[in-house]
Amino acid sequence: VQPPEKPLQAEEWKKLREDFQSPEIFEEVMLNSMIRCNSPTDVAKSLLTHLAKRNGDIAYNVLVKYLTLCVQQGQVSEICDVYDIMKVRFKILESGAYNLLIKGLSNSNQWRMALTLLEEVKKIMVPSRTCYESCIKAASRHQEMKLAFELYDEMLAKDVVPTLDVLQSFFDFSRGMKDAELQKELFGILLYLRENQIYPHKTFMRSIKLWFESIPGGNWRGHLTNIKHSGQCPVCNHQLEDSNLTEEEYSNLSERIIRDVIHGTDTFRKTTPQEFEAFQTFVENRLPFDIVIDGLNVSHIKTRKMQCENLFDAVNCLAKENARLLVLGRKHMLMNSSNWKREIMKEMQNKADFFFAENISEDDAFLLYATLRSGKHCKFVTRDFLRDHKACLPDSLTRHLFRKWQRGHQISKKNVFPVFSQQPPFCYDCVVQTTGDTWHIPYKDVFEEKYSYQVPRKWLCIQQK
Amino acid sequence: MQSANMLLRKIVRSSVLPFAAQHGMKKDLFPRSRTLSLSLCLKQDKSCEPSEKLDLDEWKKVMKSGLQEDVSEMVPEPKELSSLAAARETLEMWRLAGRVVPENISEEELKTFMECPSKSAKKKYLKYLRIKELHKKNDKRKTGEKRERRLEAQDQASKMGETKKNSFICMWSSTMDKAYNWRAAQSMIFGQPLVFDMSYEKEMSVREVTNTVRQIVLSESCNRRSVDPFHIHFCNFKDDSLYHREFIKQYREAWGKLLITVTDQCYTEIFPKDKLIYLTADSPKVMKTFDHNKIYIVGSMVDKSIKTGVSLAQAKRLGLETAALPLEKYLLWSTGAKNLTLDQMMRILLTLKDTADWKKALEFVPKRKYCGFVNKPVKELKKTLDLINTLKLGKGREEVQKQIAKSYPKKYKLK
Numbered sequence: 001v002q003p004p005e006k007p008l009q010a011e012e013w014k015k016l017r018e019d020f021q022s023p024e025i026f027e028e029v030m031l032n033s034m035i036r037c038n039s040p041t042d043v044a045k046s047l048l049t050h051l052a053k054r055n056g057d058i059a060y061n062v063l064v065k066y067l068t069l070c071v072q073q074g075q076v077s078e079i080c081d082v083y084d085i086m087k088v089r090f091k092i093l094e095s096g097a098y099n100l101l102i103k104g105l106s107n108s109n110q111w112r113m114a115l116t117l118l119e120e121v122k123k124i125m126v127p128s129r130t131c132y133e134s135c136i137k138a139a140s141r142h143q144e145m146k147l148a149f150e151l152y153d154e155m156l157a158k159d160v161v162p163t164l165d166v167l168q169s170f171f172d173f174s175r176g177m178k179d180a181e182l183q184k185e186l187f188g189i190l191l192y193l194r195e196n197q198i199y200p201h202k203t204f205m206r207s208i209k210l211w212f213e214s215i216p217g218g219n220w221r222g223h224l225t226n227i228k229h230s231g232q233c234p235v236c237n238h239q240l241e242d243s244n245l246t247e248e249e250y251s252n253l254s255e256r257i258i259r260d261v262i263h264g265t266d267t268f269r270k271t272t273p274q275e276f277e278a279f280q281t282f283v284e285n286r287l288p289f290d291i292v293i294d295g296l297n298v299s300h301i302k303t304r305k306m307q308c309e310n311l312f313d314a315v316n317c318l319a320k321e322n323a324r325l326l327v328l329g330r331k332h333m334l335m336n337s338s339n340w341k342r343e344i345m346k347e348m349q350n351k352a353d354f355f356f357a358e359n360i361s362e363d364d365a366f367l368l369y370a371t372l373r374s375g376k377h378c379k380f381v382t383r384d385f386l387r388d389h390k391a392c393l394p395d396s397l398t399r400h401l402f403r404k405w406q407r408g409h410q411i412s413k414k415n416v417f418p419v420f421s422q423q424p425p426f427c428y429d430c431v432v433q434t435t436g437d438t439w440h441i442p443y444k445d446v447f448e449e450k451y452s453y454q455v456p457r458k459w460l461c462i463q464q465k
Numbered sequence: 466m467q468s469a470n471m472l473l474r475k476i477v478r479s480s481v482l483p484f485a486a487q488h489g490m491k492k493d494l495f496p497r498s499r500t501l502s503l504s505l506c507l508k509q510d511k512s513c514e515p516s517e518k519l520d521l522d523e524w525k526k527v528m529k530s531g532l533q534e535d536v537s538e539m540v541p542e543p544k545e546l547s548s549l550a551a552a553r554e555t556l557e558m559w560r561l562a563g564r565v566v567p568e569n570i571s572e573e574e575l576k577t578f579m580e581c582p583s584k585s586a587k588k589k590y591l592k593y594l595r596i597k598e599l600h601k602k603n604d605k606r607k608t609g610e611k612r613e614r615r616l617e618a619q620d621q622a623s624k625m626g627e628t629k630k631n632s633f634i635c636m637w638s639s640t641m642d643k644a645y646n647w648r649a650a651q652s653m654i655f656g657q658p659l660v661f662d663m664s665y666e667k668e669m670s671v672r673e674v675t676n677t678v679r680q681i682v683l684s685e686s687c688n689r690r691s692v693d694p695f696h697i698h699f700c701n702f703k704d705d706s707l708y709h710r711e712f713i714k715q716y717r718e719a720w721g722k723l724l725i726t727v728t729d730q731c732y733t734e735i736f737p738k739d740k741l742i743y744l745t746a747d748s749p750k751v752m753k754t755f756d757h758n759k760i761y762i763v764g765s766m767v768d769k770s771i772k773t774g775v776s777l778a779q780a781k782r783l784g785l786e787t788a789a790l791p792l793e794k795y796l797l798w799s800t801g802a803k804n805l806t807l808d809q810m811m812r813i814l815l816t817l818k819d820t821a822d823w824k825k826a827l828e829f830v831p832k833r834k835y836c837g838f839v840n841k842p843v844k845e846l847k848k849t850l851d852l853i854n855t856l857k858l859g860k861g862r863e864e865v866q867k868q869i870a871k872s873y874p875k876k877y878k879l880k
Contacts, residue, residue: 007521028563045521052524060561085528092551094558124551265668268778360749360777 003034007046010053027051031065041078044069060090064097071104079104080113092124102131106138114138118151126158133166140173148173149185164204167193171207176214186211190439194432197400205443205460212439212462222462227440231428235461238438240428243408244376245401253401254372261392262365270362279355279366286326286353288374291318291411293352294367294382295329299339301383307339308348314381315348325352326370328363364389371409381411404429407455430455437464552579556591567594593672645689649724652694658760659688659695659814660732660741661807663702665766668775671707673767677807678711681765684811685725691815697725699765700732708765733783736760743780746804747773748787751794755817763810771802795823796835805830 001020008016017026027047034044044066051058063082070078083101086093093101098121105114118135121127132155139148148170155162167189174182190208193200200208209222223235231240245253267273298314299307311327318325327348334356336342348354355370357363364384371380386406393399407426432441439462442455552575560566565588570578574594581587661681666674688694702708713720732741743762744752762785764776780787790813792803805813809829816826824838 042521045524048524049521052527056527058524058528060558061563064562081525085525089528090558090561092554092558094555094562094564096562124555266775266778266782268781269774272781360781 001029001033003030003037003039004043005039007042008050009046010050013047013050014054027059027062028065031062031069035065035069035072038072039069041066041069041073041075060086060097064100067097067100067104071100074104074107076104076108076110079108080110095121095125095128099128099130103134106134111138111142115147126160129155129160129163132160133163136166137169140169143173145170145174145177145179145182145185164198164200168200168204168207171204171211175211176216178216183215187434190432190434190441193441196396197403197431199442199444199456201444201446205441208441209460209462219465220462221465222460225459225461226457227428227459229427233440233459233461236438236463238435238440238461238463240440241431241433243404243426243429245405245408249401250372250376250405253398253405254369256393256398257365257368257372257389257402260394261389262369264392270365271357272361275358275361279357279369282355283326283370283373286324288324289326289353289370289378290323290374291325292367292371292374292378292380293318293325293327294363294380294384295327295333295354296363297382297384306341308333308341308344312344312348315352318381319351327352327354328366328370329354329356330359330361330363331356332359379409379411383412386410426455438462548579549575559591564588565592565595567591567598569598570594646724648692649689649694652696653724653726656694656696657757657818658698658736659811660698660700660736660760660762661765662732662743662762662776662779663699663706663708663765664731664779665764665775666703666707668766668768668772670769673769674707675711676767677765678708678715680767680807682712682715683808685723687808687811688815689724691819693819695814695818698732698735699725699727700730700735700762702727702729704729731783732760732762733785738783738785741785743776743785743787744789744810745776745780745787746789746802747777748780748789750786750788751791752788753791755814755821757818761814763807765807767806768804790827791823792827792830792835795827795839796830797837797839799834799836801831801834 004012004016016030017023020026020029030047031044048058048062048066051062063086067079067082070082079101086097098117102114102117102121105111105117114135115138118127118131121131132151136148136151136155139145139151152162152166152170170186170189174186192198212218212220212222225233225235227233227240231242232238233240262270262276264270267276271279293311293314295311299311301310301314315325315327333340334342334345355366357366364382364386367380367382368386368389371378390399390402390406393402407430430442433439439460441460441462443458443460444456445458549572553570556566556570556575556578560568567574578587578590581590665677669677685697688697716723728735740758740760741762742756742759743764745764762780764779766776768775777787789803790805792798809831812829813826816822816829820826827838
């Protein structure tokens with residue numbers, strides 16, 4: 001339905017309603033389309049008046065719809081009026097109305113009322129992230145940075161994940177302020193980005209850069225750059241953190257992989273205890289390997305070729321320079337078939353160690369184990385993104401460790417004919433990092449990154465002169 | 466007019482509202498009382514002021530005037546609500562806001578609601594309750610209508626007068642039950658065993674266990690009604706487990722009289738290992754024929770979160786033979802997981818046992834999951850499908866292959 005352009009008389013509304021196909025939801029549909037068309041509030045008011053006259057009451061959901069319209073247009077006095085009415089009429093409100101009220105009020109000079117509302121919400125539920133977002137933005141817009149950071153800390157304590165917008169607003173509104181305490185808090189946000197492996201988008205990055213450069217007496221300078229493959233920053237010649245895990249992280253990760261990915265709730269789901277034990281002794285006797293290959297995955301690279309030929313190419317290509325190879329496969333590969341020729345398999349077994357798992361076991365778990373056991377220098381070859389294994393890990397911290405390790409150790413090749421070319425893994429770590437007088441911040445060109453395994457290539461280099 | 470209005474308000478306030486408040490139904494009564502008083506107000510307004518001037522903020526006056534006094538008197542309730550009452554209040558507001566929320570909620574359900582770990586879990590639970598409520602309401606309405614129709618029919622029959630004399634003895638349902646029970650009793654002595662493995666309780670949520678028990682009850686009744694029933698065994702059944710409690714909820718007194726074997730022993734302790742076959746969709750082996758000398762095991766598990774390999778792990782641990790239904794061989798699979806519900810499994814097994822006809826048995830696979838029966842070997846079919854697709858749609862071969870590989874992943878990977 002098209003909402004009318006001018007306020008209507010009760011009679012006219014009545015007629016419109018009767019003409020509508022399902023009169024019970026007429027008001028709702030009408031208000032929805034008003035919200036969509038951003039109609040003047042006067043029109044909505046006239047509808048409410050008609051409603052009030054007819055029923056002597058206005059339903060809660062209709063009030064909320066009207067409130068949406070007011071918030072959309074920033075009509076502060078109307079918002080306050082609606083709030084007064086709601087407060088009298090209902091003992092508590094639900095989250096939708098609170099969200100709207102807080103959003104509406106925080107954008108006005110009544111923003112302190114939004115804070116009291118937030119307190120009210122806290123009594124009955126955990127406020128949503130948008131509630132916090134509005135309040136924090138309002139506080140920082142009015143230069144109450146301390147208050148804003150209190151709210152921010154409270155939000156983190158309640159496990160409400162802040163939006164990038166909130167984080168960005170801190171940088172935007174702290175521009176040009178000289179305050180050691182504030183500076184510490186903002187560095188804290190950068191470290192939050194680091195810990196959670198969040199990459200700011202372009203505009204956010206710009207806010208960070210501008211803030212750094214605006215610190216009075218700070219002498220910070222920011223440059224946009226691409227990091228060389230060696231991991232050296234071309235602007236300040238600083239070497240980025242390497243992608244290797246620390247000893248502690250490394251042992252932590254391999255323990256978790258064995259416990260959560262291989263064994264999980266039930267060892268029998270991915271393998272059997274006997275098989276895993278056999279595999280363990282097999283690996284221990286031949287350690288360390290340089291490259292571990294997922295045989296079945298590699299054998300599917302080119303669909304036109306025989307599967308064992310694909311694998312043969314890969315092994316030949318990687319076997320140079322005396323690298324110790326381990327190929328993981330399944331027992332069915334040993335059966336002479338159209339895709340797996342016995343002679344070629346024999347020849348390959350001279351060049352690399354092979355382990356054949358049962359046909360119903362998962363070889364990926366073995367791949368991870370063998371690579372981790374061999375040590376930090378060991379790499380693995382598969383095109384699999386290993387998302388399902390990452391998902392087996394229970395907490396986000398370990399998952400981040402896994403991704404980091406995977407970035408540094410996985411060789412996944414492009415499907416280029418006919419040479420088996422390898423694409424080297426990253427040797428530097430792609431996170432926000434600092435040395436005290438420099439900051440390096442990776443950023444995304446677009447707002448949403450599509451894949452979790454992709455990392456940005458562009459960096460912001462900030463250094464203090 | 467004014468005085469009448471006042472009088473009305475007083476009456477409303479003094480008699481109805483306290484009563485309403487006591488019973489916690491304040492909100493239901495409020496609008497009604499207000500409409501009454503307001504309609505009087507409005508009539509008065511119109512008579513005084515016939516001009517058609519539009520007052521846009523009139524609704525605010527209405528909303529405020531009819532209420533403030535009443536509410537200010539009503540509000541002095543204990544300010545600190547108990548958490549349960551607060552939750553009830555929140556639900557009420559959600560309902561008003563038009564969310565999917567049940568109209569009535571019991572204390573127990575409210576507690577479950579509060580224990581939900583996240584917002585989305587709460588939402589889902591409420592939706593489930595709402596849908597349940599709607600189903601119940603519909604059922605009630607339908608049974609009411611049925612009863613009316615029956616009474617009408619009876620009325621008409623009595624008007625017609627004479628009742629027909631029937632030379633056959635009427636077979637009442639109790640008689641049928643006796644016959645069924647006789648068969649089930651026979652199956653307990655001579656019948657082929659069928660095992661339900663009840664060891665998956667900790668893999669499931671409470672609702673999944675409820676669903677499982679429901680499906681088993683369905684399969685049991687279907688088995689009882691069949692010509693040649695299985696001898697059903699519930700193995701690994703722990704007393705006072707969640708399964709047990711749910712079964713008692715479903716069967717009530719009948720639980721003690723069921724003609725099945727319930728035991729806390731494992732099937733490997735009761736039957737020789739080489740006769741057992743574990744049926745699981747994850748099995749690499751495909752069932753060719755139904756063997757009357759084997760004992761089939763069905764895992765009593767509903768896994769909504771698709772935990773692959775749980776029952777296969779169980780079979781591996783015990784070193785049992787496994788098998789999967791030949792779904793891909795006989796059906797052109799389209800969507801959905803290949804794990805079937807327990808009652809579908811039971812119907813399929815019963816039909817296989819009686820007829821050994823796969824086509825007939827696999828009729829019980831839900832129609833939405835497959836496109837049709839395969840009449841040629843799958844390989845040939847794939848070739849023709851390929852051909853048709855390349856000719857018709859001009860799709861590349863690889864794309865078609867990808868599509869097929871999606872619905873037949875194992876075959877393409879393993880060979």
